Amino acid sequence: MIMTTDVRRIQLYDTTLRDGAQSAGIHFSAEDKKRIARRLASFGMDWIEGGWPGASPTDDCFFELMRDRAWSHSRLVAFGSTARPGHPASEDPGLARLVACGADAVCIFGKSWDLHVTTGLGIDLQTNLDLVRESVAWLKLHVDTVLFDAEHFFDGYAANRDYAMQVLAAAADAGADSLVLCDTNGGSLPEQIGACVRQVVARYPDLTIGIHAHNDSEMAVANAVSAVSAGASHVQGTINGLGERCGNTNLISVIPVLKLKMGVNCGVSTESLRKLRRLSTFVNEMANQLPWQHQPFVGQNAFAHKGGIHVSAVRKASHLYEHIDPASVGNAQRVLVSNQAGRSNILAKLQQLEPDAIVDDAAVVRAVQRIKEMEATGYAFEGADASFQLLLRRATGQFRRHFELVSFRVYDEKRGHDEAPESEATVQVRVNGRLLHTAALGSGPVNAMDKALRAALTGAYPGLEDMRLTDFKVRVLSTKDATEAAVRVLIESSDGVRKWNTVGVSTDVLEATYRALNDAIEYKLVMDQVASEGEQVITDGSL
CATH class of the missing domain: 3.20.20.70 (Aldolase class I)
Structure with missing residues (x-):
C-alpha cells in the first residue's frame, strides 16, 4: 500500500x-x-x-x-x-x-x-x-x-x-x-x-x-x-x-x-x-445489466479463494492473499469449493456456513474425494452453496433424506407450427412409507416438474408452499458432443426470506434439472427442520 x-x-x-x-x-x-x-x-x-x-x-x-x-x-x-x-x-x-x-x-x-x-x-x-x-x-x-x-x-x-x-x-x-x-x-x-x-x-x-x-x-x-x-x-x-x-x-x-x-x-x-x-x-x-463477478473491489469474486494453498493462507492471515479488507468496500471473503479443494477449503467453507460445527478429519477427506469425483463429471459447486452444504451433511452423516423418488414422467406436446406447446409432469414419491402420486401442468417441462414435485410433497411438508424457483440456467459442458453432451443445470430458489442455489448434471436435461430441484427441496426441508429444532440455520449468504 x-x-x-x-x-x-x-x-x-x-x-x-x-x-x-x-x-x-x-x-x-x-x-x-x-x-x-x-x-x-x-x-x-x-x-x-x-x-x-x-x-x-x-x-x-x-x-x-x-x-x-x-x-x-x-x-x-x-x-x-x-x-x-x-x-x-x-x-x-x-x-x-x-x-x-x-x-x-x-x-x-x-x-x-x-x-x-x-x-x-x-x-x-x-x-x-x-x-x-x-x-x-x-x-x-x-x-x-x-x-x-x-x-x-x-x-x-x-x-x-x-x-x-x-x-x-x-x-x-x-x-x-x-x-x-x-x-x-x-x-x-x-x-x-x-x-x-x-x-x-x-x-x-x-x-x-x-x-x-x-x-x-x-x-x-x-x-x-x-x-x-x-x-x-x-x-x-x-x-x-x-x-x-x-x-x-x-x-x-x-x-x-x-x-x-x-x-x-x-x-x-x-x-x-x-x-x-x-x-x-x-x-x-x-442500467438493467448483470454485475461483473470479477470486478475489482466489489465483484462477487473479488475476494474469492479457490486454491487450497490460498485458502490455507487466508485462514491464518487474510492479507496474505487480499490486498485490502473486503468489508472496507462492502464486500466479503468467499471460499470456493471445487476439484482443486483441499482440507483447508472444506474447513474454511464450513466455518463460514456453520461456525460451531465440529467435523472429524475422516469426514473432510470423504467430502474432498466426493467433490473431486462429482466435479470430474461436470458438477460445479462455486455457485451452488446449497448443494455443497448437503454434500457436507452426507459426508458427516448428518443428512436424512426426506423423500424417495419412485418415478417421474414429463410430457411436452406441440400441435401445429404456431401453437404453443403444452407441458405436463407426473411424479410418484414415497414419504415415510406412503406412496404419493400427483401431476401438474406447467409453462414448459421444468416448471411442470417443479410444480408436480412440490404438489406431491406439500401435504407432508407444508413449508414447501412458499418455495419458488427464481432462476434457471443450463450450460452445455462439451460442445464437441453436440446434442449428446452433458449439461449442467443451476437453479436458484427462494421461500420469500432466503435464496439458495443448487446444481445438477446429466446428459439428460430433465434428469439434471431433477437433481438440482431435488437438492433445492431437500435444502429447504433441512433449513426448516434445523430452524424448528432451534439450531443455527445454515445459509449460503445470499439473503
Missing part, C-alpha cells in the same frame, strides 16, 4: 447520467436518473453531471425533476458545448439552456486538438479560441461555477503542444474554475498522462486541474491515478466504468485506490466507502 502525506482534497465528479448513459444498450429514464442522482448524493459525490439540457426530452425532464433537490453536499452539473461558430455567446441557445436548467454548475467542452478544430468543426484555430473564451466568460456572468473540459487534450498536446495550451489559456483567462484534461479517444498511457498533467499544474497552480479518461486501452483508472499523482485534484468518471465504446474511468475502482492505497482525501468517509458495493449493484440494476 502506497501512503502519502498529500493534503490535497481530490474532487469526485460523476458523469454516469451523461457519459455513462451513452453506453451501448443502456437507457435511463428521467426517473431512473433521478434515483441514481439521489443515490450518488447520498454517497457523497462532489459533482453529479445530470446531462445535456436540450439534447433530449429525457434530460430536460430530469432537470425539471431535480429542481426540488435538497442536497447537503453534492452539486448538480449541466453539460454542454461552447457556442456554435458564427453566433455570439450571448445569443447561443445551447448556453442559454445551461443557465436556465437550474443546475448548480455548468461544464462545457471545447476542442483542444488542432486537427479536430480544422477538420471536425471546419473553422480556423483562432475562431475556436474565441469561442472558448467567449463561452466561458458569458457563462461566468450567470453561473457561479464553470468547468471546462478540454476535449482530446492529450492527443492535441502530442500533435500541437502550443495550441493545446492556448485553448486552456483561453478558458482560464475567461474565468473557468476548473480545467479538465480529456483523454477522449482513450489511447494515452499513464506516463504520457502524468508528464502532461505536471506541465499544466505548473502553469496553473491556482486552478483546479482535472482528468477525464476513457478506457479504450483499458488504462482509464491507471491514467486517472497517474494524473492525481502528477497534481490533478479533480477526477471525472462513472459508476462501474459505464460510457461510450469501452467506457470511462471507473469510480468504483478509483475511489478505494485514492482513499486506501494513496491515502489522499477524496471526500468519501469510511462509512460511505463500506457502501461502495451497494452503489455499484444499484447502478447495475438501474
Whole structure:
C-alpha cells in the first residue's frame, strides 16, 4: 500500500447520467436518473453531471425533476458545448439552456486538438479560441461555477503542444474554475498522462486541474491515478466504468485506490466507502445489466479463494492473499469449493456456513474425494452453496433424506407450427412409507416438474408452499458432443426470506434439472427442520 502525506482534497465528479448513459444498450429514464442522482448524493459525490439540457426530452425532464433537490453536499452539473461558430455567446441557445436548467454548475467542452478544430468543426484555430473564451466568460456572468473540459487534450498536446495550451489559456483567462484534461479517444498511457498533467499544474497552480479518461486501452483508472499523482485534484468518471465504446474511468475502482492505497482525501468517509458495493449493484440494476463477478473491489469474486494453498493462507492471515479488507468496500471473503479443494477449503467453507460445527478429519477427506469425483463429471459447486452444504451433511452423516423418488414422467406436446406447446409432469414419491402420486401442468417441462414435485410433497411438508424457483440456467459442458453432451443445470430458489442455489448434471436435461430441484427441496426441508429444532440455520449468504 502506497501512503502519502498529500493534503490535497481530490474532487469526485460523476458523469454516469451523461457519459455513462451513452453506453451501448443502456437507457435511463428521467426517473431512473433521478434515483441514481439521489443515490450518488447520498454517497457523497462532489459533482453529479445530470446531462445535456436540450439534447433530449429525457434530460430536460430530469432537470425539471431535480429542481426540488435538497442536497447537503453534492452539486448538480449541466453539460454542454461552447457556442456554435458564427453566433455570439450571448445569443447561443445551447448556453442559454445551461443557465436556465437550474443546475448548480455548468461544464462545457471545447476542442483542444488542432486537427479536430480544422477538420471536425471546419473553422480556423483562432475562431475556436474565441469561442472558448467567449463561452466561458458569458457563462461566468450567470453561473457561479464553470468547468471546462478540454476535449482530446492529450492527443492535441502530442500533435500541437502550443495550441493545446492556448485553448486552456483561453478558458482560464475567461474565468473557468476548473480545467479538465480529456483523454477522449482513450489511447494515452499513464506516463504520457502524468508528464502532461505536471506541465499544466505548473502553469496553473491556482486552478483546479482535472482528468477525464476513457478506457479504450483499458488504462482509464491507471491514467486517472497517474494524473492525481502528477497534481490533478479533480477526477471525472462513472459508476462501474459505464460510457461510450469501452467506457470511462471507473469510480468504483478509483475511489478505494485514492482513499486506501494513496491515502489522499477524496471526500468519501469510511462509512460511505463500506457502501461502495451497494452503489455499484444499484447502478447495475438501474442500467438493467448483470454485475461483473470479477470486478475489482466489489465483484462477487473479488475476494474469492479457490486454491487450497490460498485458502490455507487466508485462514491464518487474510492479507496474505487480499490486498485490502473486503468489508472496507462492502464486500466479503468467499471460499470456493471445487476439484482443486483441499482440507483447508472444506474447513474454511464450513466455518463460514456453520461456525460451531465440529467435523472429524475422516469426514473432510470423504467430502474432498466426493467433490473431486462429482466435479470430474461436470458438477460445479462455486455457485451452488446449497448443494455443497448437503454434500457436507452426507459426508458427516448428518443428512436424512426426506423423500424417495419412485418415478417421474414429463410430457411436452406441440400441435401445429404456431401453437404453443403444452407441458405436463407426473411424479410418484414415497414419504415415510406412503406412496404419493400427483401431476401438474406447467409453462414448459421444468416448471411442470417443479410444480408436480412440490404438489406431491406439500401435504407432508407444508413449508414447501412458499418455495419458488427464481432462476434457471443450463450450460452445455462439451460442445464437441453436440446434442449428446452433458449439461449442467443451476437453479436458484427462494421461500420469500432466503435464496439458495443448487446444481445438477446429466446428459439428460430433465434428469439434471431433477437433481438440482431435488437438492433445492431437500435444502429447504433441512433449513426448516434445523430452524424448528432451534439450531443455527445454515445459509449460503445470499439473503
